[in-house]
Amino acid sequence: MHDEPILKIQRLEKVFGRGCSHCQHEDTRQLEKNFCPYCGTVYACRNISFELFPGEILGIVGESGSGKSTLMQCLYFDETATGGEMFINHEDFKGKNIFALSNQQKRNVRNHILGMVYQNPTKGLKMNFSSIGNIAEKLIAAGNRHVGEMERVGMELLDKVHIPLFRMKEEPKRFSGGMQQRVQIAKALSNYPPILFLDEVTTGLDLSVQASVLDLIKTIQREMGISMIVVSHDLAVIRMLADRTMVMLNGEVIEAGLTDQVLEDPQDAYTQQLVYSLL
Amino acid sequence: MTRLHQFAFFDEGSKKEIRRTILKAISIPGYQVPFSSREMPIARGWGTGGLQVTLAIIGQEDVLKVIDQGSDESVNAVNIKKLVEKTTGVTITEKTAEATIIQSRHRIPEQTLTEGQVLVLQVPAPEPLRSVEKSERQTKILHAEEEYSGAWLQLFEQIMKYGQTNTGADHPVYVAGRYVMAPSPIPRFDNHKMNHSEALILLGAGREKKIYAVPPYTDVRSLAFEDYPFTVESFATEACHLCGATDTYLDEIIDADKDKVYYQCNDSHHCLERVNGVIEGKGDISYA
Numbered sequence A: 001m002h003d004e005p006i007l008k009i010q011r012l013e014k015v016f017g018r019g020c021s022h023c024q025h026e027d028t029r030q031l032e033k034n035f036c037p038y039c040g041t042v043y044a045c046r047n048i049s050f051e052l053f054p055g056e057i058l059g060i061v062g063e064s065g066s067g068k069s070t071l072m073q074c075l076y077f078d079e080t081a082t083g084g085e086m087f088i089n090h091e092d093f094k095g096k097n098i099f100a101l102s103n104q105q106k107r108n109v110r111n112h113i114l115g116m117v118y119q120n121p122t123k124g125l126k127m128n129f130s131s132i133g134n135i136a137e138k139l140i141a142a143g144n145r146h147v148g149e150m151e152r153v154g155m156e157l158l159d160k161v162h163i164p165l166f167r168m169k170e171e172p173k174r175f176s177g178g179m180q181q182r183v184q185i186a187k188a189l190s191n192y193p194p195i196l197f198l199d200e201v202t203t204g205l206d207l208s209v210q211a212s213v214l215d216l217i218k219t220i221q222r223e224m225g226i227s228m229i230v231v232s233h234d235l236a237v238i239r240m241l242a243d244r245t246m247v248m249l250n251g252e253v254i255e256a257g258l259t260d261q262v263l264e265d266p267q268d269a270y271t272q273q274l275v276y277s278l279l
Numbered sequence B: 001m002t003r004l005h006q007f008a009f010f011d012e013g014s015k016k017e018i019r020r021t022i023l024k025a026i027s028i029p030g031y032q033v034p035f036s037s038r039e040m041p042i043a044r045g046w047g048t049g050g051l052q053v054t055l056a057i058i059g060q061e062d063v064l065k066v067i068d069q070g071s072d073e074s075v076n077a078v079n080i081k082k083l084v085e086k087t088t089g090v091t092i093t094e095k096t097a098e099a100t101i102i103q104s105r106h107r108i109p110e111q112t113l114t115e116g117q118v119l120v121l122q123v124p125a126p127e128p129l130r131s132v133e134k135s136e137r138q139t140k141i142l143h144a145e146e147e148y149s150g151a152w153l154q155l156f157e158q159i160m161k162y163g164q165t166n167t168g169a170d171h172p173v174y175v176a177g178r179y180v181m182a183p184s185p186i187p188r189f190d191n192h193k194m195n196h197s198e199a200l201i202l203l204g205a206g207r208e209k210k211i212y213a214v215p216p217y218t219d220v221r222s223l224a225f226e227d228y229p230f231t232v233e234s235f236a237t238e239a240c241h242l243c244g245a246t247d248t249y250l251d252e253i254i255d256a257d258k259d260k261v262y263y264q265c266n267d268s269h270h271c272l273e274r275v276n277g278v279i280e281g282k283g284d285i286s287y288a
């Protein structure tokens, strides 16, 4: 690709725990899967580097516990990365390591440049507030103070994700799982973020509902040109959505490339096992 | 005369600690400062926060007025006055202008407070973000990062549901352009009295163990969206049936016998002063 990456991650690391003499040094540490058997410290994300290009969908696939959600949460600042750098190609933040900014500045990045759809809708939505209110929350956080305008944007987006407008004042707790995910998507899109993170958006949904949500994501990506990172342990989802794919295992990226290549001709032994067992 | 207690009930150490909390609160307008709220001879939730503030700042020369819902004579106000009077011997008054300390629940007096006076407000729920965020740890972070989306969201929800913000009382305010603060359950009608108030305003929450303050001449703005300006309770064309006031906060009183509704000043002392011609205002009735 000729474009500059819109997002660039270098050597991201997320460690839960303090470490011990056995695991402090990267070269000598002997982990069991992703944790140190001596002190129990979890190395949830290790040495993760990648780039995301404008308008691209990057897939992340990996088994349960491989660190996918932790990575997303570090990128959205729900968790603090314990190492590494994050760069965003945006005039306000050129050349600045976003991880090193103050919490207030990170909030600013999140409110204006990023959107997130959580694996669990209760994390992304206030279940006791109206659906339109949930969308407005993100707009308010981005500085909007005009009710009429927020209502207009909210209605437009609810319509786009196929929530009937006569239900816009209902609370998401009264909606089905698929509808809740669609409200989450509408909320994440409300500030027209150039970058959107989607963590297992279709997990737990009926197959037919899954298909409609995936369709929606594809349409949004085409129409709005948003760059996305799509996390899933479902290869079918990755195959349908992602241009490029990274495979994670025990907190590390073990293989990355064009989705077709990774899925048709995997190089790493683990990826081969993953792909062939599912075919 | 032998006193049963220390002057103003507390020992000097306790008063000192509360005063230090108050000084910190004044230095950071609108910021809730934690303090070790003490057991009081009245139940928590009945103004113990305000009472502790009053007792910590009161001196022999002070003149105290206590009101509850606009009335000097309610049981709660009377109990507080008795306790302070018994432990300090200070002069108690009903005259707003005469008081140096005014402790109040649910109202700011109609008569404009002036420099040198202290208004002590009793606060049941000091955290304006509590209904959107249950964790105290989190609300602390939100205040620190000036992240007040939650407060705005509550107003947005009200507009969606009722077509307007319907905070009956305790409509949140921005203090000195930095902290969002719960002004205590005063009607919206009273919010503007906090803006550039000449009097020092101290707010005490006993159960929640917080003290916060609005120093004199501080900017206090009620939260409002661009297209839904802040409005106060409106009594349309009604006037007080006693003093004729059209510029005060009125209570609706229903006379079941006559099947009639009439209006009366909520601030009973202010109403009386107007009837007696001591002070003047809009809509005065001449009894001459």
Ligand SMILES: Nc1ncnc2c1ncn2[C@@H]1O[C@H](COP(=O)(O)OP(=O)(O)OP(=O)(O)O)[C@@H](O)[C@H]1O
Binding pocket: A016, A034, A042, A044, A062, A063, A064, A065, A066, A067, A068, A069, A070, A071, A233
């Ligand atoms: N707060 C935490 N404290 C300690 N360990 C944690 C914490 N959060 C996550 N982990 C650990 O980090 C590792 C990665 O977890 P993560 O949730 O990122 O995996 P995942 O790839 O998203 O899995 P899944 O497919 O099940 O969603 C796991 O070993 C998990 O136990």
Ligand SMILES: [Mg+2]
Binding pocket: A068, A069, A070, A119, A200
């Ligand atoms: Mg996960």
Ligand SMILES: [Zn+2]
Binding pocket: A019, A020, A021, A022, A023, A024, A036, A037, A038, A039, A040, A041
């Ligand atoms: Zn260790």
Ligand SMILES: [Zn+2]
Binding pocket: B240, B241, B242, B243, B244, B245, B264, B265, B270, B271, B272, B274
């Ligand atoms: Zn009157």
